Amino acid sequence: MTQTTSATVVAPDMLPTRRSGSSLIMRKVKRSLPSLGIVAVVAAFWEVASHWFGVPAYILPSLEAIGSKIVTRWSDTLASATWVTGKEVMGGYVLAVVVALVIALLLHLSESLRNAVYPLLIGSQAVPIVVIAPVLAIMFGYTITPKLIVVAFICFFSMVVNSLDGLSAVDPQYLRLMRTLDGSRWSTLRRVQIPAALPSMFTGMRISAVYAPVGAVFGEYAGSQDGLGYVMIQATPLMATDMVFAAIVILTIGAVALFLLVNVLERIMCPWARQSRVA
């Protein structure tokens, strides 16, 4: 069963050498064993602290309290909150990808634009987003718009920087070669530089994937009527710490899922990148 699954994920002839014995999935499981082990140890300490050392539940709820909160409150609260926050995360993230690629291409093509805009981009990252988010909420109300902006604002920077690096890191010999092969600036960009920069773009996208849910929660803190961030705001004054942690668990799972999704996308779009790189 696992054998057939792995065969559909990666075509056998895409692998440089076939490793017999263990399937792809078994290797993945083996690789994630250490991190699962660390989670288990932390969970064990957590349980010991919450059950036997008398740490009150409003400070450190037990793991099964958090787990049962996710189950019991899923249908009435957490499901819709997850859906709302999920939309904000995905929407903001896609917005960031589009904006970042456009900015990176423009800055790559024009040196004077790069000199003018790049310092501003760096400066933009010093803007305290926690303070800006409420202003956006005033401007756009309790809609999804301010959340999308906050998520995109947090995510786009590492995408731009990595894409720009990838575009300019192409070995100049390739550019010379393209000149002798009747390659115009546009065809060189399209046939060499953009494909060569894809792995770097994906590196930026992977980094951002982890921050996207944090951005959504910032946005919701500034003003919202639903979402995981909203659930946390509601739960904190009630000292319903288990509910806060329930939301955190879901956010964490979401961030990891987005990260893995980007990985899968990269595998599909540049299967060659694990064998050879141009940039």
Place this chain on the structure above:
Amino acid sequence: MTAMQPSPPVTTAPAIQVQGVIKRFGATTAIQDATLELTIHDRLSIVGPSGCGKSTLLGIISGLDDPDAGVVSVLGESTSQGRLKKCAWMPQRDLLLPWRDVLGNAAISLENRGVRAKVARQQVADLAGRFGLAGFEDRYPYQLSGGMRQRVSFLRTLSAGKEVLLLDEPFGALDSITRADLQLWLRGALDEEPRTTILVTHDVEEALLLGNKVVVMSARPGRIQATFEVSLPEGMSRRDLIRLPEFGDLRDQILGLLEAS
């Protein structure tokens, strides 16, 4: 018959003319007063120690670079843009694009000239078959051996449809067995698709096997030391050619020059 074929030469003037070319990089003179002349379908080999400026000279002829002084003319084109239109360049590293398969890599110049990708692939498929790449058309570079990759790289150079081929140590990174194999292959390929060719190499035997003229350059500053005419009988194996007394003679003369400089 197709885009592969370069337009026939219209004049009897020299195909490539290099006159008094000087190239400096800062305070060092890379090329000092180089002069060359090639007629159509000449095959010139340039040998010299590393750092003698032979690759630099090739870059100048191709139009990728300009000389600091002197005149370079390729089929009547003396501007760098004009020369680029006449010359195809094959670098030492294959520089294949890892996201393109064999035909995709070979066809890239056709796509650059606006031929649709599918049509471009069909146009190079025939050449690929004739030059030992049959059955490998849709392999990716990382699935190919070093020798195969150089064949694809040469195919890409050839399908650019230029009259002049500039080969910059094309087999320098290969092991000696593969290199010997590819030298013979290239000899055959050029007999079949004749072009005006300049081959840069540091391998004297390769220079003699692939050129009908050999130019020896000396290092620092790069200077043309001597020119030899080579005429070896056709249809002989590499091993037999190397055993010929006139081959050995030329090799010894050239090696002598290289050692003296």
